Amino acid sequence: MSSESRISVPVSESWDTYWQGAHNSAAYSGGGVSHPAFHAFWDNFLQNVQIPQGTLRCIDIASGNGSIVEHLNSIFGNGACEITCLDISQSAISSIEKRFPAVTGIVADAADIPFDSAAFDIVTSQFGVEYAGAGAIGESARLVSSGGQLAFLLHHAGGSIYRECAASLDAIRRTQESNFIPLAIRLFETGFAASRGADRKAYDDAGRALSPAVRALEDIMQTHGEHVGGNAIASLYADVGKIHSSIQQYEPTEVIGWLEQMASEMDAYSGRMSSMCDSAMDEQAFQSVAKTLSGNGLTVKTERSLDDPGTGQPLAWAIVASN
Secondary structure (H helix, E strand, C coil): CCCCCCCCCCCCHHHHHHHHHHHHHHHHHCCCCCCCHHHHHHHHHHHCCCCCCCCEEEEECCCCCHHHHHHHHHHHHCEEEEECCCEHHHHHHHHHHHHHCCCCEEEECCCCCCCCCCEEEEEEEEECHHHCCCCHHHHHHHCCEEEEEEEEEEEEECCCCHHHHHHHHHHHHHHHHHCCCHHHHHHHHHHHHCCCCCCCHHHHHHHHHHEEEEEEHHHHEEEECCCCCHHHHHHHHHHHHHHHHHHCCHHHHHHHHHHHHHHHHHHHHHHEEEEEEEHCCCHHHHCCCCCCHHCCCEEEEEEEEEEEECCCEEEEEEEEEEE
C-alpha cells in the first residue's frame, strides 16, 4: 500500500498489535529495552527504598513487557510487595499477568489512572509514562504516598536508543513506501496460479514489478544494517526469497496470510517507533518533568542523564523523587 493509502492506527490498537507481535513473532521480539545501566539504576533505587510497615504497595506505569516487575521480585522477593501494572495495551497486561500471576493488571491511560491519591509506596516507569503526555507526570506524582518514592527512566532525544528508534522508523516507512508486501502478495498469487497451469505472463510481470521493491529493501539494509527494525526487514527479505525459490512446497493461504499479518504488524511497529521518537525529551522537556514533580509536592533527589558507561552516550533521562 502506498504512504497515501495507509490507514492511521489508533494508539491503543497500535500498541496492542505491537505487543502481540512482540510475543508471537521473532521479527518483533525486542519489545523491551534492556541495558546493564538500566538494571543498575533499578537495583540501586530499589535497594535504597525505605520499606514501610506492612506490605509495600507498588505500581509500574506503562509496564510494557513487565521488566520492572522482575526487578521488584528480585529485590523484595515474591509476595513482599503488592504489584500493580498499568498499560494502555490489553495484550501487554495479559502477558504480564500470565508471567506474574500475583500481579494486578490494569488497562488504562497513564494520564487518567483509576486509583486514589497516595495509593502507592513506589511509583515507577521505564520508557512509558512520557507517551501519555505531560498530564501523566502529575497524575503519577499524586499516587505517591507519604514517605513514598517515584522513579522514571524517560526517552532521551538524541540518545542512542532514540537514534535506533529513528532508524527503525525510517526503515519501516521506506519498506511500506516501496510496496514490497503488496507486490510480493501479487507475485505469490500469480506464482501459485502458474504452478497450477495458468499463463505465466502475469507471474513474470509480477516478478518485474517486485524487483524495484527488492532493491529498496537492499538499500534500507545497506543504510541501517540488517538488524534494523528488530530484524524485521531482513527477515521479510529472506523469507520472501526462500518461499519464492521453492514455491511449490508452500500453501497459498498460509503465505498470503503471513504477508498480510506482516503488513499489519509493520503498521503497528511504525506507530510505536513514531511514538517513541515523538515522546523523547530534550533537556528543557526533562527539566519540565522535574518542575512538575516538585509542583506536585515531591522532592526531586536525582535528575540526570543516564549514560552508557562504555561509550559515554546518553541512554535515558533518570529521575527519582520522594514525597
